[in-house]
Amino acid sequence: MPAEPNTRGFTGEKAVLHRYLQVGRDVLMWKLDGLSDVDIRRPLTPTGTNLLGLVKHVASIEIEYFTTVFGRPCPAALPWFAPGAEPNADMWAAPNESRQSIVDLYRLSWATSDATIAECSLDHPGEVPWWSEPARLTDLRTVIVHMIAETHRHAGHADIIRELNDGAIGWNSTSPNLPDLDATGWASHRERIDHAARATAVSTEP
Numbered sequence: 001m002p003a004e005p006n007t008r009g010f011t012g013e014k015a016v017l018h019r020y021l022q023v024g025r026d027v028l029m030w031k032l033d034g035l036s037d038v039d040i041r042r043p044l045t046p047t048g049t050n051l052l053g054l055v056k057h058v059a060s061i062e063i064e065y066f067t068t069v070f071g072r073p074c075p076a077a078l079p080w081f082a083p084g085a086e087p088n089a090d091m092w093a094a095p096n097e098s099r100q101s102i103v104d105l106y107r108l109s110w111a112t113s114d115a116t117i118a119e120c121s122l123d124h125p126g127e128v129p130w131w132s133e134p135a136r137l138t139d140l141r142t143v144i145v146h147m148i149a150e151t152h153r154h155a156g157h158a159d160i161i162r163e164l165n166d167g168a169i170g171w172n173s174t175s176p177n178l179p180d181l182d183a184t185g186w187a188s189h190r191e192r193i194d195h196a197a198r199a200t201a202v203s204t205e206p
Helices: 012-030 038-041 052-069 098-117 140-168 185-205
Strands: 125-127 135-139
Touching: 012 038, 012 052, 012 098, 038 052, 052 098, 052 125, 052 140, 098 140, 135 140
Parallel strands: none
Antiparallel strands: 125 135
């Protein structure tokens, strides 16, 4: 993982945890760069996974985890989480939900979460009402780790959706974290993997 500047003034374990969280945030946000409003909204899996929806989802749950769980005020309305809301409404952007409004929501979630991390100890108790007993009684450390896992999971989804969208790959614009292959090299690599898969199928036939 590339080094990230510690701009929040965190130290020790908090600095390490926050670094991993922020790297995931940045990767997810970067996956929107250079695409049209249509392309960031297009569903590219049978279950509707799309880039802007991933950002909307992660922004929303991060705000909830770092406010509701610790009895802190939520700074934004999240109608897609309200009782009676359409299932999966947090996983896609309606026409009246602009790209900028969702990006702004994600940046607000960062600021809100970082304030909680700054003001509370890692052992600060919280309760996740949507977790089952007895796991719902937790602390800030566990919530940060959970949010790191959640963010990086969806950043991985975004990796695949972005590649399917326009072929763009990599960790970010300056550190791709992938072998330096051109289109021909990647095509050859994929063909080799496909050949290995088919050879395995043949070798395991009765």
